[in-house]
Amino acid sequence: MPNPKNTIRLVVVTTADDVDEEFNVNQPLQVLFNRALHEVGGEGNQDQFALEYNDVELSDLSRKIGDVAEELGWVDGTQLDLVPKPVVV
Amino acid sequence: MAWREDARTEIDGLKPHFVSKHGWSPRIVEHEGTDVLDLIVTLHSKRLGGRVLALRLRYQPDWQIAGRREAFVDPDDRSREGLEHWPPARDPNVRGVNPEHNPPCICLRGVWGYHSVLHADRPMGDTTLLGFLLELQKVLDE
Numbered sequence: 001m002p003n004p005k006n007t008i009r010l011v012v013v014t015t016a017d018d019v020d021e022e023f024n025v026n027q028p029l030q031v032l033f034n035r036a037l038h039e040v041g042g043e044g045n046q047d048q049f050a051l052e053y054n055d056v057e058l059s060d061l062s063r064k065i066g067d068v069a070e071e072l073g074w075v076d077g078t079q080l081d082l083v084p085k086p087v088v089v
Numbered sequence: 090m091a092w093r094e095d096a097r098t099e100i101d102g103l104k105p106h107f108v109s110k111h112g113w114s115p116r117i118v119e120h121e122g123t124d125v126l127d128l129i130v131t132l133h134s135k136r137l138g139g140r141v142l143a144l145r146l147r148y149q150p151d152w153q154i155a156g157r158r159e160a161f162v163d164p165d166d167r168s169r170e171g172l173e174h175w176p177p178a179r180d181p182n183v184r185g186v187n188p189e190h191n192p193p194c195i196c197l198r199g200v201w202g203y204h205s206v207l208h209a210d211r212p213m214g215d216t217t218l219l220g221f222l223l224e225l226q227k228v229l230d231e
Contacts, residue, residue: 013107015217085224087197
């Protein structure tokens, strides 16, 4: 059944403050990623962080939030993680 | 002592979401009469077939510059340390964990091995305990 709303409330747990907001389902995941990055001050180091759901990285950030939500069964309040990627040099 | 309070503050500040998700069970061990505070963290490694590891991060007065001193210890008797408690060096190894290095160390930001041994030119800066543990958990699972 199609979601009559055009927003979904998502929570992103980060290493700083968490994000808990409504997002337009027509926006790309990049918007959610950027919002979470802002909380950790990582805007300039996108490649050092990953947006994850159930421990799986959401790597295609161009996909619409609504499409991913439908595919993965997200509902209002679904929780994701923003985690740092290991930097081994 | 400020260094000890700072250590306790960052340990107490670990986010319950991540602690619970990964089963870290952080535990502080203090040694009377010494400038040492140990944090013991339980780690479960998918990469190593579910092996349980116990990481000891030793805080000393210089930890904010030198890094948190890392060692893996016996999960059943955390007073015992030794290479046998580290992830293996190969087949499968764990990226960034170097048990064969002298001294054994971890090449991830936030610990002594990174900031004082392998990359002494790279300061601790704003590295955090939580960030380090998440990075270590990631390499233990990948």
